Amino acid sequence: SYAFGEEPMKDWDLKRREWLKLHPSFAASEEKVLLVTGSQPNVCKNPVGDHLQLRLFKNKVDYCRIHGHEIFYNNVLLNQKGTGFWAKYPLLRASMLAHPEAEWIWWVDSDAVVTDMEFKLPLERYKDHNLVVHGWWNMLYEEKSWTSLNAGVLLIRNCQWSMDLMERWTSMGPQNPDHEKWGKAQKSLIKDKAYPGSDDQSALIYLLIKEKDRWADKIYLESEYNLHGYWLGIVDGLDKISKGYMEIDREVDLLRRRHAEKMSLFYGAMREKHMKDRGFWKENVRRPFVTHFTGCEPCSGEHNSMYTWEACWNGMQKALNFADNQVLSRFGFVHPDLLNSSLVSPLPFDFPA
Numbered sequence: 001s002y003a004f005g006e007e008p009m010k011d012w013d014l015k016r017r018e019w020l021k022l023h024p025s026f027a028a029s030e031e032k033v034l035l036v037t038g039s040q041p042n043v044c045k046n047p048v049g050d051h052l053q054l055r056l057f058k059n060k061v062d063y064c065r066i067h068g069h070e071i072f073y074n075n076v077l078l079n080q081k082g083t084g085f086w087a088k089y090p091l092l093r094a095s096m097l098a099h100p101e102a103e104w105i106w107w108v109d110s111d112a113v114v115t116d117m118e119f120k121l122p123l124e125r126y127k128d129h130n131l132v133v134h135g136w137w138n139m140l141y142e143e144k145s146w147t148s149l150n151a152g153v154l155l156i157r158n159c160q161w162s163m164d165l166m167e168r169w170t171s172m173g174p175q176n177p178d179h180e181k182w183g184k185a186q187k188s189l190i191k192d193k194a195y196p197g198s199d200d201q202s203a204l205i206y207l208l209i210k211e212k213d214r215w216a217d218k219i220y221l222e223s224e225y226n227l228h229g230y231w232l233g234i235v236d237g238l239d240k241i242s243k244g245y246m247e248i249d250r251e252v253d254l255l256r257r258r259h260a261e262k263m264s265l266f267y268g269a270m271r272e273k274h275m276k277d278r279g280f281w282k283e284n285v286r287r288p289f290v291t292h293f294t295g296c297e298p299c300s301g302e303h304n305s306m307y308t309w310e311a312c313w314n315g316m317q318k319a320l321n322f323a324d325n326q327v328l329s330r331f332g333f334v335h336p337d338l339l340n341s342s343l344v345s346p347l348p349f350d351f352p353a
């Protein structure tokens with residue numbers, strides 16, 4: 001059964017292996033990633049919400065096109081009770097079943113922007129793990145903080161373990177008649193939890209603390225790069241990062257020209273080395289991989305009261321244009337002002353492609 005919350009999936013690893021044997025043309029590989037994202041079934045309440053959803057989707061399509069990933073966008077509720085942040089789990093499960101050839105499903109919240117179009121997921125690093133989220137172990141176990149990890153961007157392996165985890169995870173969600181009880185249980189464990197009901201991020205933290213032996217081994221908390229980066233700490237720095245990269249591009253282009261043809265082969269490697277030499281891998285200098293506008297609620301407009309809608313709007317424009325510049329520059333154009341989305345100017349004719 002493909003239905004969610006009904007019969008649990010059993011023996012998926014075996015079934016998946018059999019399917020792959022019968023469909024050799026799909027050529028499964030450890031690197032095969034399916035990006036899954038989506039949004040609500042109805043028109044956004046916020047008048048600019050659907051426009052933002054389109055730009056946020058375009059950004060993900062661009063990243064997938066560049067890196068050869070498949071993408072699936074969903075805007076129906078596969079389980080009527082699984083709304084909001086709980087909507088992704090029935091979808092992740094269905095995506096695993098619909099795409100046995102995909103080794104990884106990469107869930108990216110609609111309100112998250114890929115802000116480094118060149119960065120490749122370091123999948124090799126996760127070969128012994130089944131779930132990857134941004135987070136910090138010490139913060140999780142010492143502070144039991146709600147922000148010790150983020151469930152808005154996650155990589156989950158297409159396997160039985162993931163089915164079991166999601167089964168357990170969503171047992172704390174709204175399809176369970178007991179979910180109010182779970183909200184309270186989470187709150188008593190996670191002091192800085194603001195949302196009163198049971199939420200998926202708290203549920204994961206809860207499982208990592210209360211059922212550590214069962215799950216923690218296979219979960220990778222990533223903090224070496226921004227698999228998820230909180231937008232408030234990022235958007236003000238984007239102009240400077242953008243200038244820094246342009247400078248690097250100019251310098252590397254000069255070097256390349258000086259060394260003519262043969263060096264052009266090594267452009268990518270040269271740029272990497274040049275950036276390393278210049279300390280470009282530090283935070284606030286390097287492009288953040290993903291900028292997540294958690295709390296901004298672009299579709300409903302019901303943003304967190306800690307900041308204004310203007311701050312969210314401007315932040316999203318900046319992040320989207322910052323990312324789009326990395327795409328547009330290949331087409332010979334650039335947004336000179338990250339806050340002005342409609343203005344583009346042509347790049348100098350000999351700009352490096």
Ligand code: UDP
Nearest residue numbers: 038039040084085087109110111152294295
């Ligand atoms: N979402 C969905 N269907 C829905 C509602 C939400 O797929 O009906 C997805 C959407 O991608 C959204 C995510 O669920 O980004 C989580 O919600 P949100 O980003 O608003 O939570 P936050 O990051 O602000 O905590």
Ligand code: MN
Nearest residue numbers: 109111152294
């Ligand atoms: Mn989000």
